[in-house]
Amino acid sequence: MTLRSRQTPSYELLRECNYDIPKLKKFVQDNENKLTIDQQAAYTYISENIGLYFIDAPGGTGKTFELSLLLAKERMNSRIALAVASSGIAATLLEGGRTAHSVFKLPLNLANTETPTCNISKGTDMAEVLKRCSLIVWDECTMSHKAALEAVDKTLQDIRGNKKVMGGVTFVMAGDFRQTLPIIERGTRANEVQASIKSSKLWNQVKKKFQLSTNMRIHLRRDKILMMKMMLLLRMKLLNVFPETSFVWVMVRYVQIKMVKLT
Template sequence: MAEAATVQSSARLRNLFVILLLTCGPSNPRQLWESYKESLTEDILIQAHRENPELVLDYTPDMFNQTLIILQDKALGMAGKDLKQLGLPTPQRTLGDRLTREILRETSYNLNDLNEYKSANEPLLLPDQRAAYNAILDRINRKAGGIIFLDAPDGTGKTFVINLLLAKIRQQSKTAIAVASSEIAATLLHGGRTAHSALKLPLNLTQCEAPLCNISKGIGEAKVLQECKLIVWDECTMAHRQALEARDRTLQDLRGNGKLMGGAVLLLAGDFRQTLPVIPKGTMADELKACLKASFLWRHIHKLKLKINMRVHLQGDVAASQFAQQLLSLGDGKIVADPTTGLITIPNNFCNIVDSIETLKTSVFPDIRRCFNDHKWLCERAILAPKNDSVNAINLQIQQQLPGVVISYKSIDTVVDIDQAVQYPTEFLNSLEPSGMPPHSLVLKVGSPIMLLRNLDAPTLCNGTRLCVKGLMPHVIEATTLTGCTKGEDVFIPRIPMVPNDMPFEFKRLQFPVRLAFAMSINKAQGQSLKVADINLETP
């Protein structure tokens, strides 16, 4: 907090303060508040000075109370926790009803803006998009309910159609909920959140025979689900089938309706040619068993399909049309695999194949010493690889080409169960690199692109957000967002404790939740938009 307070605004300090409360569990949060409440309230005092220039003003209890209200709203939005649960004073407020807050989140849209958006974009719908759009609206208007799956290969305008549907429903003063399986995908939807956040899906889906969402009747989330006309779930193909079944049971209970999804319309959107549910240490059979198509609900789902590639249609590019068709053939399994190795041979006209990793790096990041300060250039390119070992090696090699001093941050690793400390010494913990975790030794330079590994403050700081390092301090990283709805904003990233969930024992790593992002795994690239993307298939 001390490092951040010297360089940033009160609004960004408040964001950092809430992230620290929620993720780091400070031992004395009230003392932390007392130490920094003036820095957190400085902009409120400045605004009071502007409104009353003739008065000599100082910090007042009402100003601090206003700051506490802002902090509480932030904490409730991020983690559903109020300040009392976090060890801080409870602010005095007149309209603190959480029911109202949840409903306002889904209904506070400018109707004029929605109408303009709808009027401007409805004429742009392609024939197959319009057919899907009208079919979904017809089901909503008839109050038929049920589940629709929109099969949308890459480039067919799925997000465009979804956002237009959301605008259409909300413009009629009706409730439409937009969720996605990942935070990155959620940031592309108007008012989007992750499915786990919006619907309180249980984290132990696979361990329950009949899981339910953690939403009780009478609370704000329940009221929203009871009134909603449309629920959109983007990138649903990444989700476990149990998540869909839990949602069906919950909606039937909350809405008092035994029909599918309690009579609401659920629009599933995705592409089974892309990433399926990730099952740690699972086989291909485990992934197929977890897929939505394995659910008993799948036979009740009405299927719609988008076929026209928008980029090809708008640009009239013959080469792009051929590439799109080849991608579909690859995803549909139409390219014959070698019966011995199980590998396929990529057609010669499908892509440019290089003979070395050095050529690959140069083709994606040419003249990087001169261009790395151009954030637009940096955010539109990356190298993809199937395994983290390849990703880590490429990242370090490219970062060495940047000018400037290398800063190394060492993590603090400890076992959760103190009785296991002898069995798992610190040196052993330091050597571990579980998936989804930062390394023990995090090596960074100013100007390096990084990717966030945890949801800190959605939608600004969510898992998969790419940023560029602006400043490296002992306890805080200052970075500029490269992607998402807050592109170009400066943010603070603190060290936070993280516990991996795929280890035979529990250990905690205190480290910045980031990795270098010149290269990324293919799974992490899901939902990212890249103009220049090369794939390293040395180890497929």
Template sequence: MLLAQVRNDKNIAVAVASSGIAATLLSGGRTAHSVLKVPLNLALEESPICNFSKNSARGIILRQCKLLVWDESTMSHKKAVEALNRTLHDLRSNTDIMGGMVVLLAGDFRQTLPVIQKGTPADEIKACLKSSILWNKVTKFSLTTNMRVHLYNDINAGNYADTLLKIGDGRLETDAEGCVKLTRDFCNLVQSHSELIASVYSDLTNNMHEDKWLRERAILAPKNESVNKINSDILSEVAGEITEYLSVDTVMDTVTSTSYPVEFLNSLELSGVSSHKLQLKLGVPVMLMRNLDAPPLCNGTRLRVTHLGRNIIGATILTGVGKGENVIIPRIPIIPTDLPFQFKRLQFPIKLSFAMTINKAQGQTLQVAGVNLEKPCFSHGQLYVACSRVSNIQNLHILSPNGKTYNIVYSSVLK
């Protein structure tokens, strides 16, 4: 509404989000890193700034901008917001906070915080927006009405929402190990992988080509290891012939290329990078792992495969502003930044999305969700995010050993 009002008044309003899925839900939305050119390795820089010049087209737009909306800002490192603040000071020649521009930071601190590789809970809190020197200058507004209950008069949804808030606030009773006891009053407990898959993707064969059906369901898990296993199991159940795409992996520095054989490069499974061996079938849902043509083709966009060519993949967009559009996905070079050597993988920037990580699902609404908690939640807000993707008990299916799971909440973040 705010974006529409500012634009209706013939002014410029910019919409960004920390995650790709959240960005696709905003009118004209793109990821914050894409629009603001925030440095990738924020934890390593003392005083980062955004990587664009004052006289660039991007700089001119931000100089004229009246409103910037940053959704899911709680997922971003505090230094990303501080980098934007420094950049706007210079860009707008104004030392007021954010250069005098109105910036709306939207988000929920009960949800996942910035990801710190090999970090401790203290590292997560230190990187959180609330730890920033700018936080004391932020004016806070809170939403108080549960719209699902208000619009549909659904009492069960209200009870479910109350329990979710208790999980998010860490107010649910836990045992000596800090585990929350899951009950059938809160979710549908399942006993095996196959039962979890059947609960979420019932009658998969007959519904595979229904975009709405695929869009409304997914299985979530804390780690990529579990996600890959579930995706592989479901792919084997889908009718049709597997098409396999192998990547071309190279070391960019010719001097050190002999130290890293191709077989080693092929074996690397990295976060945010497509696998060396990509196996697909017609009709399966996939997720985009890079920005190709934002906003419709944004990192995190879900698609359904409609064509498997030798050098291109045809797909229909399932989520976001481009919903229903037919697009073509090419192979692109993907260069990871968290390795001690420069390595390039030429591959389609997609992965199967019958299942996805909890962090990746933040910002997405589902009709039916399965949650695999065989490996427990390891980060702040993961249990809350996983359970809050749906609005009622009947549509939440959880696989958890002994019906227990860790609820990791850092009270100092929520105060």
């Protein structure tokens, strides 16, 4: 949904609209070609289809990079894209990121609340943002209690007047079930699994699940390593032509050292 002007925009609305569009466009143009095959598949599908998605991303596979591109692509088209995370550290890694509890006004005692709801009423500033947004990404959602996800779903349906899952907004969950699951006070492993979003009724409504498996560190360093090998071959050939005291030999050696430092 394209942003509409208001006579007195709220702080929440200004916060989600105050992005440098030329900078976002440059970020997208510079980084789209850096996506791995599995990242590109998720990026293209999510960008073109509305629904609830989950990105399974072990450490080092570029989850934050993927989410940042999705957010930038929406925002550069003057649309509202919300970035939330289950922890404060994860939230700081996303542009404009905040914790899920802060954005959705979730109760703190989710595990002890029978039917938790978000403390957001219709007509409020945050409700207006949720009504207008076209994309929501939730990083490290695997750490959150399933009740949080269900409360957000109920709130979005109510505020947006849409009974589709998540009120008809594109909703991207990302995380790694191999890491920390929801913390249940004095709970067992079984309690943690039961509280996981995989045990939620919404898990079966996930439109598509994506798996990121390519290590981004290796992927991005591949070109640098190839260039270093080429420089080594060039140096070996030049050694037979130019003496070590020549300017050409010194420059080749300098570039070689620089490439080694980059890798």
